[in-house]
Amino acid sequence: MAGFRQLAPLHVDIAMVAHPSVTLFVDLSKGDGLIRDAHGRRERGSTVVGLASGALRFGGSADGKVECLQIRLSPVLAAAVLGASTDLSGTVVPLEDVWGRDAGRIEDRLRQAASWDERFTVAADAIGRRLNARPSPDPEVAAAWRLMLAGRGRMGVGSLADSVGWSRKRLWSRFRSQIGLAPKHAARLIRFDHAAHRLAAGDAAARVAAVTGYADQAHLHREVRAFTGVTPTAVAAAPWLAIDDLAWPAPAAGRTPPGPRDPSGDGEVV
Numbered sequence: 001m002a003g004f005r006q007l008a009p010l011h012v013d014i015a016m017v018a019h020p021s022v023t024l025f026v027d028l029s030k031g032d033g034l035i036r037d038a039h040g041r042r043e044r045g046s047t048v049v050g051l052a053s054g055a056l057r058f059g060g061s062a063d064g065k066v067e068c069l070q071i072r073l074s075p076v077l078a079a080a081v082l083g084a085s086t087d088l089s090g091t092v093v094p095l096e097d098v099w100g101r102d103a104g105r106i107e108d109r110l111r112q113a114a115s116w117d118e119r120f121t122v123a124a125d126a127i128g129r130r131l132n133a134r135p136s137p138d139p140e141v142a143a144a145w146r147l148m149l150a151g152r153g154r155m156g157v158g159s160l161a162d163s164v165g166w167s168r169k170r171l172w173s174r175f176r177s178q179i180g181l182a183p184k185h186a187a188r189l190i191r192f193d194h195a196a197h198r199l200a201a202g203d204a205a206a207r208v209a210a211v212t213g214y215a216d217q218a219h220l221h222r223e224v225r226a227f228t229g230v231t232p233t234a235v236a237a238a239p240w241l242a243i244d245d246l247a248w249p250a251p252a253a254g255r256t257p258p259g260p261r262d263p264s265g266d267g268e269v270v
Contacts, residue, residue: 001123002248003116006066016049017238018227020149020190022078022088023049024095026123028067028111046095046107050088051075051181052189052227069110069119071127072248075179075186076145080136081127089180102126137178140164144175144183153191154213157183192227195220200241205232 025047073081082088082098096103106126113119136142144160160183161171175183195212199205209220224232235241 001069001071001120003119004066004068004070017196017235017241018052018189018192019072020051020186020193021072021074022051022082024069024071024073025049026069026071026095026107026110028069028107028119030065030067043094046103048082048088048093048095048098050091050093051179052090052185069123071123073127074145075181076137076142077131079178079180080134081130083134138174140166140171141175141178144171145179145186148183148187148190152194152212153187153189155187157187188223189227192223195224196235196238196241197244199232199236200238200244202236208232 027044027046078088088098094103099106106122109122110119113122143164147155147160147163157168157171161168164171166174172183175181175186179186181189191212191214195208195214198208198212203211205220206217209215209217212220214220214223221232224230224235228235
């Protein structure tokens with residue numbers, strides 16, 4: 001999870017990019033708070049973004065502070081924590097629709113917390129309580145998801161089925177019912193995420209297409225359009241991707257995580 005704070009009193013308008021996770025945005029802002037714009041609908045408050053939700057923007061204005069706690073749950077974990085991963089796929093819904101009355105109580109506790117570390121502890125505790133109260137997906141489904149991630153979306157469904165000891169038909173059925181996407185669509189999302197980060201790192205679209213397994217640049221363009229509604233050039237410039245490695249640093253031996261400052265200079269990423 002990661003915390004975001006905009007200290008300057010200004011309007012925030014950020015395009016989101018599809019990610020292979022179910023994402024919770026807990027709005028802790030003062031003032032009007034965050035506004036989400038998805039599928040032509042503008043609503044306020046804390047939000048759950050399902051897998052492959054399409055074009056999405058977050059914005060808002062505040063007199064001095066916009067704060068948000070972002071929690072990414074793998075679809076395997078989301079199925080256990082939220083119990084509704086299938087219903088969430090392709091959607092953007094208010095947090096209270098998924099979490100019920102607990103959503104308001106958790107928001108209050110997070111606002112009262114004295115530090116981001118305390119907020120992370122509160123959120124982790126809330127997630128842990130829900131996790132222990134719900135059944136998890138089949139181990140074979142979880143294993144298939146891990147294999148997809150390890151292969152960056154380039155492992156075929158037949159190979160996945162063989163690896164977990166199921167038929168293609170059984171894998172498709174169980175994966176779709178428990179994760180919310182068919183295996184092939186889930187693999188496309190994972191591959192897109194890899195490509196999007198390569199684009200954000202400054203790689204040319206033609207090279208990104210070649211190294212991430214797309215047939216050609218036109219194929220990459222179509223997939224980016226399908227997941228975001230914009231071009232690869234626009235995805236490369238998306239501010240959310242620009243701070244993704246800062247907010248979610250990959251662990252590495254001997255590596256010191258980057259500091260908490262957002263490259264904009266006005267915000268903070270914790």
